[in-house]
Amino acid sequence: MEKQIYNRIKAFLALKHKTxxxxxxxxxxxxxTVSKWCTNYSQxxxxxxxxxxxxxxxxxxxLLEPTTFNQSDNF
Known part of the structure; x- marks a missing residue:
């Protein structure tokens, strides 16, 4: 079972050259706390x-835009 990605904080920190x-x-x-958010361990x-x-x-x-989709998702 894959771990669900709920936010994109880590990606945007890198994109914006922030730590x-x-x-x-x-x-x-x-x-x-920030590390837990970046790894989606907590929100x-x-x-x-x-x-x-x-x-x-x-x-x-x-920040909340989905990064993966299931075939059952209707977009």
Whole structure:
């Protein structure tokens, strides 16, 4: 069973040349927390998603855009 990818924080951090540490400092959370979000081990709250999106200068929708699709998905 594949692990579901819920967010794209890690991808956008790399794209924007930002680090987990910078995001953690901006949000006043630990680097471990950001690491868990980046690996989809846990998920940020909705307010945190908005703060992450603001930090990365992207929309929340871009963070949550699906990266894989099942054949049963109707898009």
């Amino acid at each position: 987990n540490k910078q995001l953690a400092e901006h949000l006043s959370v630990s680097q471990q 940020p709250s909705i307010p945190e998603l908005y703060n992450i999106a603001s930090f990365l200068q992207i929309s929340v929708c871009e």
